[in-house]
Amino acid sequence: MMARMLKMLLLAQLLAAGALWVLAVSHWGAGRAGAAAAAVLALVLLLRLCFTLHNFIMARRFAGAGAARLGWPHRLRLFAREFYTTMLSSSWTMVRHRRIDRHFADSPALPVLLIHGYGCNGGYWQAMSAALSAARINHRAIDLEPVLAAIDDYVPAIDAAVAALAAAHGGQPVILLGHSMGGLAIRAYLRQAGTAAVARAITLGTPHHGTGLANRGVGQNCRQMRGHYVNGAWRPSAWLKALDSAETPAVRSLLTSIYSLHDNIVSPAASACLSGAENIAFEGVGHVALAFDASVQRQVIAQIMAASARKR
Secondary structure (H helix, E strand, O other), X not given: OHHHHHHHHHHHHHHHHXXXXXXXXXHHXXXXXXXXXXXXXXXXXXXXXXXXXXXXXXXXXXXXXXXXXXXXHHHHHHHHHHHHHHHHHHHHHOOOXXXXXXXXXXXXXXXXXXXXXXXXXXXXXHHHHHHHHHOOOOEEEEOOOOOOOOHXXXXXXXXXXXXXXXXXXXXXXXXXXXEOHHHHHHHHHHHHHOOOOEEEXXXXXXXXXXXXXXXXXXXXXXXXXXXXXXXXEEEEOHHHHHHHHHOOHHHHOOEEEEEEOOOOXXXXXXXXXXXXXXXXXXXXXXXXXXXXXXXXXXXXXXXXXXXXXXXX
């Protein structure tokens, strides 16, 4: 479903760009058709740049006192990488999404289930899948649908995927890896299904205590991820509070939260820090870029290998 929606969005952009090109050519003349095409392309990229910039500006508003800061060269690099990975995932890998299901007979690790975030599909994981494949780690990605459903509504799909993945690999426990909202879907699954089939749960850039940017989003899942300041103190949504209070120390000990101090979607960044879990912070990495970053990929693989060693 998400791939179809993205294709429709791209088609709308192409049609709008085509209409602008026709207007430009009619005004400038056929002899400047190439210049008109370049101008229209530049305008489309500028609009996409503005969208990414808007997210960074909004994240800064919710960052709070003591938020980590970067120098301008590092800020520009952060922005460029986030813009690139956003364009790559939304306009290519998620649009061309094919099922990710990699099996290696001599895998040194437990199988991994990949769970994407809000407004995405399994195509988001292409870069991470390549890194896991290079390490010969068995893995599979699922799609969470409907796109705007409540997070608890994704639990049956995760439960079925966990059972299928475990069965495909000799009944081994599974490692869960979730990006953004996918991490909350993992926690919702653990609350309902328990931890018997799970060796480790790793979240990337997950708003465990909510994010201010969700206040501008749509859908039940987005409302559940909201947070705001009350008299200077951060307050997560009622759903997040209930999820937090339902977890035991044993569940938290299974969790690793990997996040960026400069996330442009999860803000404040401390929202990704989860008490009782292992928390690992990176600097200078954007939200979408987390699964594309080589250092983050190495950390994820290290977590998978460590959890696999403990269970074997």
